[in-house]
Amino acid sequence: FIPSLVSGISDLDYYATRLSVNAEVYQAKKDEVTIGYVAFYANNKNEKIAFITQIAVKKEQQSMGLGRKLITIAEKKSLEIGMESIELEVFLDNPRALEFYKRSGYEYLKSEKENSSIIMSKKLHK
Template sequence: IKEEIIAIIKQYQKYFDSLVNDIELAMNIADKIFKHGMLLACICQHEVIGFCAFYANDLNSRVSFITLIAVNDKYQNIGMGKKILQKVCEISKKAGMDKIRLEVNDQNVNAISFYEKNGFYFEKKCSDNSKLMIKDL
């Protein structure tokens, strides 16, 4: 299964700036997801058309964290991302989480708009070029 996580991340590398040229980083993320996280994949005709890698295991803060989320270009703007996000929220809530958080690049206005439409709001600045967004479950 770890190999499948790696394959999905590699398939979607173009969607993630920091992973494009860093296979080692992608492998480390896949290893962490395999050991501690969850990967939700949407499959259509034996093809992964979208996925989300996330953690719903912090019972102290009760906050899930989305690490990666992407939808294949051919399936964007038809509600697939929203369905994936809704399922991740549902799984997180069942795991005892109260909130869900993610980090997004300040320049990624499409992603920020998508997250805001799905109930996320600005939490705090994370770095020079990214911010944390959070949603109540």
């Protein structure tokens, strides 16, 4: 189950249920308050491809390395589960996220024209 950036959030109850059943979700907390999280699927055993469905960091916590820590958790956990690569979708009009993913080792894989987004991919190494 890999929802697109647009269609994936049209039914929040359905999406939240799918995440809770099929996704790995890791939260970063400060003083008992969630300040960031990453949600990803590492259940494509045939192709061995994980998919980061969402990563979010509170605005006031950005540019402090938390996003990097969260994406690293997704990558390490995916590798432990047996995935060989990890993908994500990002809107083209989000240059900050695009640059973050490039710095994190993600490369262009393909365009999703209907969503004005691209899929980026990274090979996972032990």
